[in-house]
Structures are given as C-alpha cells and as structure tokens.
Amino acid sequence: MATNAPVHTGRHFLQIPGPTNVPDRVLRAMDMPTIDHRGPEFAKLGLEVLEGCKDVFRTKNPVIIYPSSGTGAWEAAIVNTLSQGDKVLMAETGHFATLWCTLAKKFNIEVEFLPGDWRHGASPEQIEARLREDRAHTIKAVMVVHNETSTGVTSRIAAIRKAIDGAGHPALFLVDTISSLGSIEYNHDAWGVDVTVSCSQKGLMLPPGLGFNAISDKAMAAAKANTMPRSYWDWHEIIGSNKSGGWPYTPATNMLYGLKEAITMLQEEGLDNVFARHLRHAAATRAAVRAWDLEILCLNEDEHSPILTAVLMPDGHDADRFRQVTLDNFDMSLGAGLSKVKGKVFRIGHLGHFNDLMLMGTLAGVEMGLALAKVPHRAGGVTAAMGVLTGAEAKAARS
Incomplete structure (x- = not known):
C-alpha cells in the first residue's frame, strides 16, 4: 500500500533527556x-x-x-x-x-x-x-x-x-x-x-x-x-x-x-569517569549551540546541566515545528519545551549510555534540522563540538 510516510533505516536517535537509550x-x-x-x-x-x-x-x-x-x-x-x-x-x-x-x-x-x-x-x-x-x-x-x-x-x-x-x-x-x-x-x-x-x-x-x-x-x-x-x-x-x-x-x-x-x-567505567564524560559532552553541546548563534536557556555558568541542554528558539519560530521536521527527516527525537517554555525551547539529551560519536550524530541532526526548518542560525556547530571533544582528548593523551 502506498504511503507518504518517511521510511527510516538504522536506529532511531532518542535524544530526549529521559527515558534514555537502554544498553x-x-x-x-x-x-x-x-x-x-x-x-x-x-x-x-x-x-x-x-x-x-x-x-x-x-x-x-x-x-x-x-x-x-x-x-x-x-x-x-x-x-x-x-x-x-x-x-x-x-x-x-x-x-x-x-x-x-x-x-x-x-x-x-x-x-x-x-x-x-x-x-x-x-x-x-x-x-x-x-x-x-x-x-x-x-x-x-x-x-x-x-x-x-x-x-x-x-x-x-x-x-x-x-x-x-x-x-x-x-x-x-x-x-x-x-x-x-x-x-x-x-x-x-x-x-x-x-x-x-x-x-x-x-x-x-x-x-x-x-x-x-x-x-x-x-x-x-x-x-x-x-x-x-x-x-x-x-x-x-x-x-x-x-x-x-x-x-x-x-x-x-x-x-x-x-x-x-x-x-x-x-x-566498570567508574562513577568519576561517568561524571567527567557527561561534562565533556555537555561542553561540546554548548559549544555547538553558541556556534549556531542560538541562546542556551540556563544563564549561570556554574549551573549548566551535564546531561541536557535546553535551547531557546529565535523569536517567531516554534520549537515543536523544528522538532517535528527533525523527527520526520532524521528519525531523531528531541525534548519538548514544557509548560511555561512550551514551543519556546527544544532540549538535547546527552546522558546515559552515550559516547562521542553518538553526540556528533545528534548535533549533526540538529544542525540539519535547523536548516530544513529554516530556523535562523549560523553553520558550524558540529565543527565547534568536534573541537571541544578532540581538544579534550588531545590534552588527556599528553598528560
């Protein structure tokens, strides 16, 4: 039977801040x-x-x-x-x-x-x-x-x-x-x-x-x-x-x-290593958001969440429409804005059973989704995030 619904291959990207991917x-x-x-x-x-x-x-x-x-x-x-x-x-x-x-x-x-x-x-x-x-x-x-x-x-x-x-x-x-x-x-x-x-x-x-x-x-x-x-x-x-x-x-x-x-x-990983991994991924995600010239909801540098990043949409643009475009085209679920911030923010989950390549795939999906949804932004967020991850790896290798 013919259908206009998109057909996706590979695994769904569940990038909401919970429930998370189960290993x-x-x-x-x-x-x-x-x-x-x-x-x-x-x-x-x-x-x-x-x-x-x-x-x-x-x-x-x-x-x-x-x-x-x-x-x-x-x-x-x-x-x-x-x-x-x-x-x-x-x-x-x-x-x-x-x-x-x-x-x-x-x-x-x-x-x-x-x-x-x-x-x-x-x-x-x-x-x-x-x-x-x-x-x-x-x-x-x-x-x-x-x-x-x-x-x-x-x-x-x-x-x-x-x-x-x-x-x-x-x-x-x-x-x-x-x-x-x-x-x-x-x-x-x-x-x-x-x-x-x-x-x-x-x-x-x-x-x-x-x-x-x-x-x-x-x-x-x-x-x-x-x-x-x-x-x-x-x-x-x-x-x-x-x-x-x-x-x-x-x-x-x-x-x-x-x-x-x-x-x-x-x-096995060690809790301190788990915490450090989440901090790295959060820093890379924030670097991407800033490179896109979008605004992070959290204002205090000491209070940024290591497990998710909430991103404000530019005036006149609906976060839920952007999330739907991203889901339809790239089979990736992003977190919705809730109650007071409904439609105003989308949330990128980066927690749980997660690694650098999963993060890069997530951020690539967001950047492509922003372009398809015609959300005003600058390109280069993925590159900025890679710089954070590879820079941290290089520093660790030298120490």
Whole structure:
C-alpha cells in the first residue's frame, strides 16, 4: 500500500533527556525467566542490588527500591517524613519542581514556593535568608530538584546544604535526583541529604519502572514520628523485608536483573569517569549551540546541566515545528519545551549510555534540522563540538 510516510533505516536517535537509550547489556540481563520472588535465588539478587545502589547514591544508609515511577518516589519521600499541615520550603526551578510542589499540596503540606525564572537553579543565599527568618522552625523540610530536566539547570546541592547549616536550621533536606543520579556528581552522605529521590530511566540506563529513596538516620527518625497515612510507600516494612533480600509485595523482578547490570556498568567505567564524560559532552553541546548563534536557556555558568541542554528558539519560530521536521527527516527525537517554555525551547539529551560519536550524530541532526526548518542560525556547530571533544582528548593523551 502506498504511503507518504518517511521510511527510516538504522536506529532511531532518542535524544530526549529521559527515558534514555537502554544498553544491549541491560536488555539481555532483563531477558530472564520469571523466578520465585520469595526464593533463595531472588534473595541473592535483592541483596546485591540493594548494596550496589549504595555505591551509586554514595551512602552507607538504606536505599529503598519501589516498583514505581519517579512520581511515586516523590510521594514516598513526602509521606514518610512529613505530616499533614507541615510547612516546607521549595524553589521554583522549572516544570518538575512545580509538579513536586503540586503533589506536596495534595497531602495538605503548606508549601512556600520561592519564585524563579526557570533560567537559574535554587539560590543557596535565598534559602539561607529565609531559614534565618524562621526562628520558630516552622519549616520542616527544604525540597530541591537537583537537575531540572525541563530547563537544563542544575542546582548546587552542596551549597544549599551549607546554607541550611549556616542558618542553624533543623529542616530536613529532600533532593530530587531523578535525572541526575548516575550522570552528575552526587553525594548523598557527604552533602548531608536526608532523602534522595530518583528513578530508573535516566542515568541508570533502564526502562521506566523503578523508583528510589535513599534515606538518612535523621529521615528515619522523622518517619517514625510522623503521622502521615501510608502503606505501599512505608519505609519500615520494606527495610524489614530487605534485610533478607525480599520485599513486602511483589517486586519488579526482571527490572532488578537490569539494575544489577546497570550498576555493574557504572562501576566498570567508574562513577568519576561517568561524571567527567557527561561534562565533556555537555561542553561540546554548548559549544555547538553558541556556534549556531542560538541562546542556551540556563544563564549561570556554574549551573549548566551535564546531561541536557535546553535551547531557546529565535523569536517567531516554534520549537515543536523544528522538532517535528527533525523527527520526520532524521528519525531523531528531541525534548519538548514544557509548560511555561512550551514551543519556546527544544532540549538535547546527552546522558546515559552515550559516547562521542553518538553526540556528533545528534548535533549533526540538529544542525540539519535547523536548516530544513529554516530556523535562523549560523553553520558550524558540529565543527565547534568536534573541537571541544578532540581538544579534550588531545590534552588527556599528553598528560
């Protein structure tokens, strides 16, 4: 039957900032028969992944694994540590910070939402000033998104921890690492985070389906004292079952096989090397965008995301039309602008199971798409990115 739809060969380029490309090794690891999740074989797997997660979060404390999305892990962090009527301080860094704020309000949490322009991360100075004003310690938690996937802005978590301490405030510190874990430097223990929220489909290189809470001793104490109703998300019952490698309900067994392999891959490369690779690719991408004479949404050089770059479209040009032209012609998916920046930005994902040649293919697709969509730009972005990558390689070879 005749069709006007384009026929594409080769692999689809999935360059959204998550879900990311799943490595063949992980797919093969998940290709296992269903086993008894109450049996000894599964218990061994359970203990291995629970211990491996501690390495990725860089914590000695428990990491809870849920069969859930990141949204479920958001909810788990709230219902285990906060009670109805509690007050929290959050920062408006983008679409996902806004969604977490909305979710908290559904549990009758009073949210003070520090306004932002979606081009900067959470301000440590602003947070410290507000906490100093709260002499009665009515604010029970500070909640921040580490990497705002909608904007390509990364907040400075270690600096925010220092701000909380500088104010002498006892608030819990809850951090969303849904898009940053396993791709951007993160230290749950060293940075004094009480609950770290994450999920499987970004830096962990898995399909969607697993949510995580890494928790501190202070968070565990809060969970014992709080009055929020919860059952499925309750840490205590899960931790009890985890001691023997099990869960109090049916876990996502085959996803855990994939998680074990993904952790092995991160350990083989070395987390510090993983972080350095993402920084290189981000620098090369920004060089391309600047060579195209387009504007990067993130304004602070210290807050550029290592895992995605959000690019502003010139006035009068629609980002979604450009994305559609690129998809139709080159079979490449780019991230859409969300809510406040819908149609105004496109997002280039460069995270997870990714290398230099994949990045160059991505940037070539963007540059060709800009030309076909008649978006005003200068040529040469791909060449600029190659200069960053080859320059970094040459420097490494000389050292």
